[in-house]
Structure formats: C-alpha cells, structure tokens
Amino acid sequence: MSVAAEGAMAPVMAFALVGALGVGSQWLAWRLRMPAIVLMLAAGLIVGPVLGLFDPARDIGPLMGPMISIAVAIILFEGGLTLNLHSLRDAAEGVRRLVVIGAPLGWLLSALALHYVAGLGWAAAAVFGGIMIVTGPTVIAPLLRQARLKRRPAQLLQWEAIVNDPVGALAAVLAYEVVLVLQTATTAGHAVLELVVGIAVALVLGALGGWGLSSAFRRAWVPEYMKVPVLFALLLCVFALSDTVLHESGLLAVTIMGLYIANADLPSYTELRRFKEHATVLLVSGVFILLAASMNFETLSTLDWRAGVFVVAVILAVRPATVLVSLAATKVPWRERLLVAFTGPRGVVLVAVAGLFGERLAALGLEDGARIGPLAFALVVATVVLHGFTLTPIARALGLAGGEVPGVLLVGGSSWATGFAGALKKAEVPVLIVDANRARLRSARDAGLPTFFGDILSEAAERGLEIMSFGKIVAATDNDAYNTLVATDLAPEFGREHVHQLKSAKQESTRHALPATLGGQPIGGGHSYLEVNSLMAQGWEFRVTRLTEEFTLEHWREKNPEAVLLARLTPARDLRLLAEGAEFRAPPETKLIAMVPPARDEAATPDH
Numbered sequence: 001m002s003v004a005a006e007g008a009m010a011p012v013m014a015f016a017l018v019g020a021l022g023v024g025s026q027w028l029a030w031r032l033r034m035p036a037i038v039l040m041l042a043a044g045l046i047v048g049p050v051l052g053l054f055d056p057a058r059d060i061g062p063l064m065g066p067m068i069s070i071a072v073a074i075i076l077f078e079g080g081l082t083l084n085l086h087s088l089r090d091a092a093e094g095v096r097r098l099v100v101i102g103a104p105l106g107w108l109l110s111a112l113a114l115h116y117v118a119g120l121g122w123a124a125a126a127v128f129g130g131i132m133i134v135t136g137p138t139v140i141a142p143l144l145r146q147a148r149l150k151r152r153p154a155q156l157l158q159w160e161a162i163v164n165d166p167v168g169a170l171a172a173v174l175a176y177e178v179v180l181v182l183q184t185a186t187t188a189g190h191a192v193l194e195l196v197v198g199i200a201v202a203l204v205l206g207a208l209g210g211w212g213l214s215s216a217f218r219r220a221w222v223p224e225y226m227k228v229p230v231l232f233a234l235l236l237c238v239f240a241l242s243d244t245v246l247h248e249s250g251l252l253a254v255t256i257m258g259l260y261i262a263n264a265d266l267p268s269y270t271e272l273r274r275f276k277e278h279a280t281v282l283l284v285s286g287v288f289i290l291l292a293a294s295m296n297f298e299t300l301s302t303l304d305w306r307a308g309v310f311v312v313a314v315i316l317a318v319r320p321a322t323v324l325v326s327l328a329a330t331k332v333p334w335r336e337r338l339l340v341a342f343t344g345p346r347g348v349v350l351v352a353v354a355g356l357f358g359e360r361l362a363a364l365g366l367e368d369g370a371r372i373g374p375l376a377f378a379l380v381v382a383t384v385v386l387h388g389f390t391l392t393p394i395a396r397a398l399g400l401a402g403g404e405v406p407g408v409l410l411v412g413g414s415s416w417a418t419g420f421a422g423a424l425k426k427a428e429v430p431v432l433i434v435d436a437n438r439a440r441l442r443s444a445r446d447a448g449l450p451t452f453f454g455d456i457l458s459e460a461a462e463r464g465l466e467i468m469s470f471g472k473i474v475a476a477t478d479n480d481a482y483n484t485l486v487a488t489d490l491a492p493e494f495g496r497e498h499v500h501q502l503k504s505a506k507q508e509s510t511r512h513a514l515p516a517t518l519g520g521q522p523i524g525g526g527h528s529y530l531e532v533n534s535l536m537a538q539g540w541e542f543r544v545t546r547l548t549e550e551f552t553l554e555h556w557r558e559k560n561p562e563a564v565l566l567a568r569l570t571p572a573r574d575l576r577l578l579a580e581g582a583e584f585r586a587p588p589e590t591k592l593i594a595m596v597p598p599a600r601d602e603a604a605t606p607d608h
Helices: 011-032 036-050 061-081 089-100 102-116 122-131 137-147 151-183 188-218 224-245 249-262 269-294 305-326 334-341 348-363 369-397 415-426 438-446 459-464 480-494 529-537 553-559
Strands: 407-411 431-435 451-453 470-475 499-501 541-546 564-569 575-577 591-596
Touching (some): 011 036, 036 369, 061 151, 089 305, 102 305, 122 348, 137 369, 151 249, 151 348, 188 224, 305 334, 348 369, 415 438, 415 541, 438 451
Parallel strands (some): 470 499
Antiparallel strands (some): 564 591
C-alpha cells in the first residue's frame, strides 16, 4: 500500500480502496445472503476509525464533498428514472398520502423527538427533523431486492423513499433559512422569496431537461453511442444550475428530470435505465464507504444514552405514527400498513445533508449543530442493521413476501411446461405458466396451476405479475426465436444464470447458430420443444424423488439411466435448474425433478 510519509494514502490508491471495499462488500453480501448495506458500513468503519488506514478528508481532500453531492444526485436521478406512473396502479393513493400527509407529519414528530428526547434546541431540531423525512432509496432498493416483497408494499416503500428524498432536503433548506433569518439580519421576505424561486427553478429545469433529452433522443439528434454520455452531461448541468440558485434544490431537479424521462416512452429507455442501475450500484457502494470511513471516535463519543432512546423512539413511535396516520381510511390493507410503518431505513442523503447543515448551524453559533452528524449516523446504522435483518422475516410473517424458494415462471402452456410446473408445485416451489394463447392454458388451469394470459414481454404482464416473487424463468414455447427473445430481454432482470430455454430445433446448424450473448441457459436434457412434447405424448412423466442416506444420486442415476434431470432442490431450499450433464451436489433430503420414461419403477423413497 502506497502511503505518504505523513501517513496519507495516495489519492489513486484511496479511490481504488473505496471501489474494492464497496463492490467487494456487495459481492460478499450476495454470497452470504446478507444485507449489503450492513457489510459496507462495517467495511468503512474498519478501514476508517478502527484501523485508521483511510481518512477521506485526509486522503481525498476537498473533493469529497462535491463527489458525494454529485453521487447522491445521480442516485436520485436513477430513482426517478424507475418511477413509471403506469406502474403505480392501486398504490397511487398510498404514495400520495405518504408524501402529502406523511412528509409534514414526519417532520413535526421528528422535530419533537429531537427536542424532547435527544435534547436538541428547537432550531437544530427543526432543521434535522426536515432531513429525517428522508427514508433512503439507496437502502430501500437492495432491501426490496433481498426481501422480494409483493408489488404494492414494495411500490409504497420505493416511491416514498425516492419522492421524499428531495422533499426532505428542501424541508431542511426551509428550516435552515428560517434559522438564518433569526440569527442574521436577512429579512423573512427575502428568505421566503429565495426558497420559492429556488423550488420553481428546480421544477422548471428538471422538466426542461427531461423534455429536451427525450425530444433529442426521439428525433435521433443524438447517436446511440453518445446517449449515455449526453445523459450524464445534461444531468450534471441541471443539478449544478439548480443548486446554484438554491442549495440542495438540485436533488429535486434531477428527480423531476428522471421522472419525466421514465414516462416519455423512449425506445432506448430500458438500456438507459440498466446502465444507470449499474452506475448506482457503484455510487451507493462508494458513498457508504466514504461516509462510514469519515466517522471518528471523537465524533461518535458525543452520542449518549439520549441518542439511543431517540433512535428507539424514531423506529417504534415516530415512523409508525407517521405511516399509520397517513394511510388511515385508505384501501391499503392493514398488513401492508404495518409493514411500511415498521420499515423506515435511512441512507446516504440523510447522512450527507445532515452533516452539511450541522456544520452550517455550528458556524452560526448553534452548538447543537455539531450533534446532528453523529445522530444521523447512529440513526442510519441502527435502521440499516435492523431492517436489513428483519424486513424479510416480518414480510413473510405478514404474508407479503415470496416463498423461501424463488418461484419459476414458465413461458408457454405446452404439455411439457404443464407437467414440469406440476412437479415443481409438488416440490413446494411457486410456479406460474404464461401464454398469449388462452387455449394452451386450459390443461394448466385444469391441473390447478397458476396461469397468466398474455405476453410476458407486454406492459400488462409487467403491471399484472408479481415478478419479484419469481427467481427463474424457462422459455418453452413452440417459437424458438421468441424463446430467445424472452431469455435475452429478461436476462438482465433475472440474472443470466437464472434464465433458461429449450434447445432451438436448428441449433446444430451453423447457419442458424446464435452467439453466446443471446438466449438463455439450456434445459430439457438437450431436447427441443418438439422433442420434449413428443416424449410426453409417448407417456413420459415427471417425478419428484427425495434422496436419502441410503438412496444417493448415484443410486438414482443407476435406476434411471434414461431419465432427463431438470432440477434439484436442496434441504436448504436452494433450487437449481439443470442443463444436460451438469455437475452438482445432492446431499440427503435433496429433491430431484426429472422426466422418466413410461413403466419405469424408481424404487426410491417417495417424496410424500
């Protein structure tokens, strides 16, 4: 490690360390099935205040503040870019109430808790209470990905987090302007005018930026290879211009810009969104590492027992009261209200904005301003750890999460797909068969299997299916080109290793061979659609077999040399769809799902 004589790390090494720790924490969290934010906070604290290897203020210098501001702006823009108004459906009323009623109510209750519980003065409590409206899309997104909530509670949490982020920042600006009026000679009229003008400019700049970009892309004024660079450049310009008029209003401007683009029906919208999602993963990782590493024991030592009681009060009283009052007399079921009420993690924006205004209040002579940063960090750590480990079990207890095993979505209502879905259901794996031909779904409906009539790639499917509850997809229609299209289009959403399709009938032909970048993983023992359904017509059937200490995988293969093995489900409820000849571990109690020829007696331990 290259370290200068005075102990400072070289800036290039500092950037490399942030990237390695951030992305490494996310990867390790994926491997261990833990909340990524928890590991990122831990990594930042270890290299920062614990070991003293990395101090962002020392090793990166004055650029850290602007870097975090720009990163938060890009994160909020990506959040706005995911907010398609058509996707709201029946969650619209709840989201509107959480913003219109929940934001001011949360501000009031947070300020009361800060004053009476944490012991802050009214000025600092009013400013920090505004910031606490923020629930943090940077934290909500990975939590939702991990918990796999049903659509409406997931939409409520996601929309509230993204919309309230700039609202919370602007509430803090409003409170700070009021404090500034009381502490300086600035007139109240001037402060109000500045606030109104700043918000208006942010709204106009955001809308103009979104409209201009959408128009330019739709009219082909920007070549394909320059769309993302142009998007980034315009995003930074909108943020900087709005922030120049009113500090922190740039967050509102970029959110409006993203919201406009999300609802402009651009042909290249999907590619833009996916690229932004990748950038956001890097930025979230980096910002969390920087903020955690910036903490020091002297700052954290200002936290006392009142700070602990304050955090508990926010989690168990302020947040539930805000949500339950906001959603009162709505059509949102009580179970969903409770889940949202006890899910309020804070994230990057809270820490970044709180630290900024805490310093400004301290500079005005308000000693309480110095306590805002540590309180914000304590709240973030407590809520991230708590919700990171409890959201999934609470959602399952309330019946608002998918099963322990991610479901399998089969595209195509053939006899083979119906038989495979029936075997998966017998193994207690959630399944759904999708087909655009209603007649092909008849046998599946007769078998009591869940079905969806429509095209899996349509907007109706995107709005009508609980996609979050499915972790794997099998494209098994009679149209090989459509199977490839489905697998290719959904691979970024599901993960390429979780998207499968039957072999193309002409796959062996060089003229019809497709590159590895198209299509999904093979399934069906190397058979095509016609071949697997021909086997079904010959009397082949699906079997679910449970392995034991006495009856191992080797014994099963000896007894079933002709069988086509399709999937295995371990005792830990880990489902894997298998290609022909795939190697895998099969401990006792593993369930094997396979196609077996007629009149084949397995002599195995039955599943039920």
